Amino acid sequence: MTLQTNEVRDANGDESRPHDHELRERAQRVIPGGMYGHLNMGAMPADYPQFFQSARGARATDVDGREFVDLMCSWGPVLLGHHRPEVDAAAARQAALGDCLNGPSARMVELAERLTGVVSHADWAMFEKNGTDATTLCCTIARAATGKNKVLVATGAYHGAAPWCTPVTSGTTPEDRANLIRYTYNDLGSVAAAMTDDVAAIMVSPFRHDAGFDQELVDPEFARGLREICDASGAALILDEVRCGFRLNFGGSWESIGVEPDLSAWSKAIANGYPLAAVLGNDRYRTAAQSLFITGSFWFASVAMAASLATIEVLASEDVIGRMQRNGQVLRAGIAEQAERFDFEINQSGPVQMPYLSFAGDADRSVGSAFAASALRHGVYLHARHNWFVSPALTDDDLAQALGATEAAFAELRRTAPRPR
Amino acid sequence: MTLQTNEVRDANGDESRPHDHELRERAQRVIPGGMYGHLNMGAMPADYPQFFQSARGARATDVDGREFVDLMCSWGPVLLGHHRPEVDAAAARQAALGDCLNGPSARMVELAERLTGVVSHADWAMFEKNGTDATTLCCTIARAATGKNKVLVATGAYHGAAPWCTPVTSGTTPEDRANLIRYTYNDLGSVAAAMTDDVAAIMVSPFRHDAGFDQELVDPEFARGLREICDASGAALILDEVRCGFRLNFGGSWESIGVEPDLSAWSKAIANGYPLAAVLGNDRYRTAAQSLFITGSFWFASVAMAASLATIEVLASEDVIGRMQRNGQVLRAGIAEQAERFDFEINQSGPVQMPYLSFAGDADRSVGSAFAASALRHGVYLHARHNWFVSPALTDDDLAQALGATEAAFAELRRTAPRPR
Numbered sequence: 130m131t132l133q134t135n136e137v138r139d140a141n142g143d144e145s146r147p148h149d150h151e152l153r154e155r156a157q158r159v160i161p162g163g164m165y166g167h168l169n170m171g172a173m174p175a176d177y178p179q180f181f182q183s184a185r186g187a188r189a190t191d192v193d194g195r196e197f198v199d200l201m202c203s204w205g206p207v208l209l210g211h212h213r214p215e216v217d218a219a220a221a222r223q224a225a226l227g228d229c230l231n232g233p234s235a236r237m238v239e240l241a242e243r244l245t246g247v248v249s250h251a252d253w254a255m256f257e258k259n260g261t262d263a264t265t266l267c268c269t270i271a272r273a274a275t276g277k278n279k280v281l282v283a284t285g286a287y288h289g290a291a292p293w294c295t296p297v298t299s300g301t302t303p304e305d306r307a308n309l310i311r312y313t314y315n316d317l318g319s320v321a322a323a324m325t326d327d328v329a330a331i332m333v334s335p336f337r338h339d340a341g342f343d344q345e346l347v348d349p350e351f352a353r354g355l356r357e358i359c360d361a362s363g364a365a366l367i368l369d370e371v372r373c374g375f376r377l378n379f380g381g382s383w384e385s386i387g388v389e390p391d392l393s394a395w396s397k398a399i400a401n402g403y404p405l406a407a408v409l410g411n412d413r414y415r416t417a418a419q420s421l422f423i424t425g426s427f428w429f430a431s432v433a434m435a436a437s438l439a440t441i442e443v444l445a446s447e448d449v450i451g452r453m454q455r456n457g458q459v460l461r462a463g464i465a466e467q468a469e470r471f472d473f474e475i476n477q478s479g480p481v482q483m484p485y486l487s488f489a490g491d492a493d494r495s496v497g498s499a500f501a502a503s504a505l506r507h508g509v510y511l512h513a514r515h516n517w518f519v520s521p522a523l524t525d526d527d528l529a530q531a532l533g534a535t536e537a538a539f540a541e542l543r544r545t546a547p548r549p550r
Numbered sequence: 551m552t553l554q555t556n557e558v559r560d561a562n563g564d565e566s567r568p569h570d571h572e573l574r575e576r577a578q579r580v581i582p583g584g585m586y587g588h589l590n591m592g593a594m595p596a597d598y599p600q601f602f603q604s605a606r607g608a609r610a611t612d613v614d615g616r617e618f619v620d621l622m623c624s625w626g627p628v629l630l631g632h633h634r635p636e637v638d639a640a641a642a643r644q645a646a647l648g649d650c651l652n653g654p655s656a657r658m659v660e661l662a663e664r665l666t667g668v669v670s671h672a673d674w675a676m677f678e679k680n681g682t683d684a685t686t687l688c689c690t691i692a693r694a695a696t697g698k699n700k701v702l703v704a705t706g707a708y709h710g711a712a713p714w715c716t717p718v719t720s721g722t723t724p725e726d727r728a729n730l731i732r733y734t735y736n737d738l739g740s741v742a743a744a745m746t747d748d749v750a751a752i753m754v755s756p757f758r759h760d761a762g763f764d765q766e767l768v769d770p771e772f773a774r775g776l777r778e779i780c781d782a783s784g785a786a787l788i789l790d791e792v793r794c795g796f797r798l799n800f801g802g803s804w805e806s807i808g809v810e811p812d813l814s815a816w817s818k819a820i821a822n823g824y825p826l827a828a829v830l831g832n833d834r835y836r837t838a839a840q841s842l843f844i845t846g847s848f849w850f851a852s853v854a855m856a857a858s859l860a861t862i863e864v865l866a867s868e869d870v871i872g873r874m875q876r877n878g879q880v881l882r883a884g885i886a887e888q889a890e891r892f893d894f895e896i897n898q899s900g901p902v903q904m905p906y907l908s909f910a911g912d913a914d915r916s917v918g919s920a921f922a923a924s925a926l927r928h929g930v931y932l933h934a935r936h937n938w939f940v941s942p943a944l945t946d947d948d949l950a951q952a953l954g955a956t957e958a959a960f961a962e963l964r965r966t967a968p969r970p971r
Contacts, residue, residue: 233602
């Protein structure tokens with residue numbers, strides 16, 4: 130693989146370490162398909178690195194030593210930038226004491242206090258490891274509280290990869306999905322039509338961020354309508370904050386529109402990359418939450434909780450979301466100007482800090498993929514079929530490199546691709 | 551709470567930090583029930599600490615500064631002793647590079663290679679975060695491979711805390727459990743009777759370790775019979791190694807009896823307390839594993855994988871299991887002698903390195919709880935209704951303190967409790 134790119138050897142670059150293509154070959158032998166899940170680069174252009182070496186701030190380095198401006202933030206978990214010193218220091222202090230002990234440490238209580246203080250709807254917290262643990266637990270709590278079975282989810286929404294919610298049904302049973310009813314995001318009529326006497330909960334994302342589609346902000350009337358339907362029916366309103374949490378509002382993603390869920394599912398960014406998930410709930414669901422047996426070997430481990438406390442402290446003391454928005458605005462404006470200049474009709478959807486880029490008429494995403502591959506070769510790591518995550522750690526230099534790379538990609542696309550309109 | 555015990559302030563003891571009873575009160579406000587899951591000490595005697603401060607080797611210190619000889623190893627995850635230096639060093643080296651990156655690091659391939667090299671039945675590996683992730687994924691792979699739905703599990707067996715397997719059904723739906731069929735452990739006739747045309751898998755633990763019951767080693771004829779039934783029917787044989795993995799045999803818990811599962815679920819001890827789970831499988835199930843979409847935000851993170859590589863390296867270079875067995879034998883012999891001397895009829899069941907202690911006629915576990923509480927006050931952390939995990943890091947001093955504590959507990963019980971026979 131020879132690349133025309135501004136590649137840089139990372140400081141610790143070890144020329145003897147295996148290259149991406151060697152690791153892919155080895156992985157093919159010992160990992161089904163060579164990789165799985167959302168980090169499987171099998172469907173991305175061939176230049177996309179499968180294996181990474183390191184990251185710092187808003188820069189990520191692959192195993193071949195190519196350094197990129199990182200617009201994916203590890204697909205969400207990295208909120209403040211890679212290796213934010215305060216977070217790593219808090220984690221290291223806790224690690225020196227202990228992580229997975231015979232019981233939780235005081236960090237668990239401190240974190241539950243902190244989260245319930247920050248997130249307006251929350252009276253209590255429970256911790257897990259995966260976002261899917263959190264969304265699943267919300268459903269279980271809602272069912273225990275209501276004695277009902279059905280959960281409403283939006284068509285196309287992603288709420289995790291357990292058998293009940295994975296977007297690929299291979300290996301799932303009809304019973305795994307028997308209690309799901311679909312509605313259309315931002316369509317209150319579809320929700321009303323989907324309601325039955327047996328609905329335990331309505332699950333909803335803060336905005337519509339289905340992979341592979343233009344994003345759609347929530348209509349505040351829709352959110353308020355969901356709240357009313359839940360209040361009238363006794364169903365729980367569950368907000369799936371796994372992807373958005375702490376990126377839109379500090380107090381919960383719907384804080385700004387004033388709609389409070391009963392339960393919310395959090396993961397990804399709450400500990401700046403350390404593995405943690407949380408369910409937050411209000412007092413109406415406390416007894417039900419208490420009635421379950423739900424646990425995991427590492428759910429009470431303290432290092433990720435210490436990291437989360439430090440992450441929240443940074444959020445409380447700095448305008449992190451504002452910086453993400455400012456950086457996102459710079460990127461959006463720059464990309465819009467470039468698209469115009471190179472005569473591409475594009476759509477940039479969703480909040481500026483979680484943007485999704487699509488090209489008009491690009492149904493098979495071939496133009497988007499070519500753009501992403503070119504941008505990658507020019508030094509920015511972004512995705513063609515998933516929203517990006519804009520880091521507050523992007524420096525002016527990083528932003529300039531990112532926009533330089535997108536500009537080069539538009540230019541290259543204009544030279545090689547047929548006009549999409 | 552004043553205790554007559556050989557309590558020791560830990561070296562970093564901070565007198566100003568909150569005590570266990572204060573943390574319990576605070577937890578009651580912000581965590582449902584004050585705690586949940588297997589680390590909820592609500593049902594244990596009042597002296598049992600809910601919150602821990604630190605641990606090292608085979609010693610654990612609670613937030614009140616009481617230091618115990620640790621016979622629980624954090625309920626399994628700690629295999630080599632707390633803070634095994636080689637493991638922590640490998641984790642720290644990887645953490646300095648990156649944990650949760652935009653893709654896996656080379657550690658993932660190295661670990662998949664290592665595990666498939668060590669565990670005899672395994673041709674490939676997939677990684678997750680929870681033991682429940684691993685047992686669930688095994689079922690999903692088996693269903694994808696066979697096109698069938700049912701999974702056979704032993705009555706009373708614990709395979710995790712997801713809706714399909716949690717021992718408490720609050721908040722679960724009938725559909726969550728609709729595809730389970732029960733058999734009786736070590737009873738091949740019950741398995742044969744449970745088979746239908748729609749069985750995708752038989753799941754089994756390496757030995758019977760149902761919480762609250764005397765343990766039962768596997769009958770090799772039963773294991774061989776399961777293999778034959780699976781071969782004849784096309785169902786997958788799934789070995790749930792979450793609790794036993796790397797504690798009975800290096801190459802898999804049934805290596806010594808020569809029965810190979812198709813799929814095995816691992817977690818807990820494989821990274822010496824760092825959060826990791828794994829599914830190992832043979833080539834017959836590779837295509838099915840490849841057909842799923844299963845993932846988690848932190849499943850590809852490298853620190854726990856680096857820790858697992860270092861853990862396996864220690865297992866390969868030292869007789870870890872032999873040391874656990876030797877220490878377990880010392881404890882079993884010592885406790886047997888003490889029980890005899892104090893005239894208690896007890897049963898010590900299961901492998902010596904994963905022992906379970908019960909008292910004859912103690913149906914409500916009140917004698918066992920009193921024994922555990924007394925032993926705790928005298929300096930050993932053990933459990934009354936769950937198997938213990940014997941550490942290879944126990945020194946002769948640790949073993950002497952542990953047996954001193956159990957002796958004091960037997961003596962105290964003899965003074966205060968009615969004779970159970």
